[in-house]
Amino acid sequence: MGKLIIEARINEYAMRDVNPQVPWTPAEIAADAAACREAGASIAHFHARQDDGRPAHDAETYAEGIRRIKAASDILTHPTLGFVTLDAPPETRVGHVVEMAANPETRPDFAPMDTGSTNIDRYLRDEKRFHTTDLIYRNSTGTLQHFAREIGQVGVKHYLVSWNIGFTRQALALMETGAVPTPAFMLFVLTDGEVLAGHPGTPEGLRAHLDMLPPADGSLHWAACNFGGDLLGVTPMIIERGGHVSIGLGDYHYDEIGRPSNAELVARVADMARAAGREVATPDDVREMLAMG
Numbered sequence: 001m002g003k004l005i006i007e008a009r010i011n012e013y014a015m016r017d018v019n020p021q022v023p024w025t026p027a028e029i030a031a032d033a034a035a036c037r038e039a040g041a042s043i044a045h046f047h048a049r050q051d052d053g054r055p056a057h058d059a060e061t062y063a064e065g066i067r068r069i070k071a072a073s074d075i076l077t078h079p080t081l082g083f084v085t086l087d088a089p090p091e092t093r094v095g096h097v098v099e100m101a102a103n104p105e106t107r108p109d110f111a112p113m114d115t116g117s118t119n120i121d122r123y124l125r126d127e128k129r130f131h132t133t134d135l136i137y138r139n140s141t142g143t144l145q146h147f148a149r150e151i152g153q154v155g156v157k158h159y160l161v162s163w164n165i166g167f168t169r170q171a172l173a174l175m176e177t178g179a180v181p182t183p184a185f186m187l188f189v190l191t192d193g194e195v196l197a198g199h200p201g202t203p204e205g206l207r208a209h210l211d212m213l214p215p216a217d218g219s220l221h222w223a224a225c226n227f228g229g230d231l232l233g234v235t236p237m238i239i240e241r242g243g244h245v246s247i248g249l250g251d252y253h254y255d256e257i258g259r260p261s262n263a264e265l266v267a268r269v270a271d272m273a274r275a276a277g278r279e280v281a282t283p284d285d286v287r288e289m290l291a292m293g
């Protein structure tokens, strides 16, 4: 079986109330990403944050994050497209990626495309109520075609994100039409927390994704994360089925195993991979596997 790619999802919009080791500032993000690289990660996914943890959406903070990550290690960079710019036009949502790609010092390696639309209101199960009732993550086909074009034109690698089987079908169609080149990379977002849009973070939830994939022909590499929940439970299955692992404090605090750092989580996955006979991929391996030039 091929080498295992470990991506560190280092912060998303996680706060520090449970696990204080979530990096926020560009300096913290860069130090954390370098530690993850040391532990076996080859990709760092991050969201720009302000000093107090609030989201940052300006291109400068993203650029500063990438500049510092690149200065601290050779880990591949994967900034978000901006979750809370939900209602912004597609040009704005992908704007910082295009801008950063123009400068080699701030050029991201990956840019994400969530290939569908879904409700993302948080459901507070204990209280049997929804926190909000009108949040839609909207990604029209036209928006996705725009993202695909812009990301491709600036030579950044498309990073497909699938929340459920409908997203996967749309992603496969984008590959089939040539909008997204192959070999492609696709993340399955399992959701065990308050967001109900993904499959559960269980073997059954992951298996449903895998059962729908076309026969493996090398044109698609897949990974899984668990937004709002523990990914370690399905990690052996991911490793065994030939997938890749995307894990970090952005998704979950891992309180029950002592609030580890991102690097400690990555090291744990790397150990599991090696024990199962899969080597851990370096950034150069990833470039080669995904034909990133």
Ligand code: ZN
Binding pocket: 012, 045, 046, 047, 080
């Ligand atoms: Zn993210």
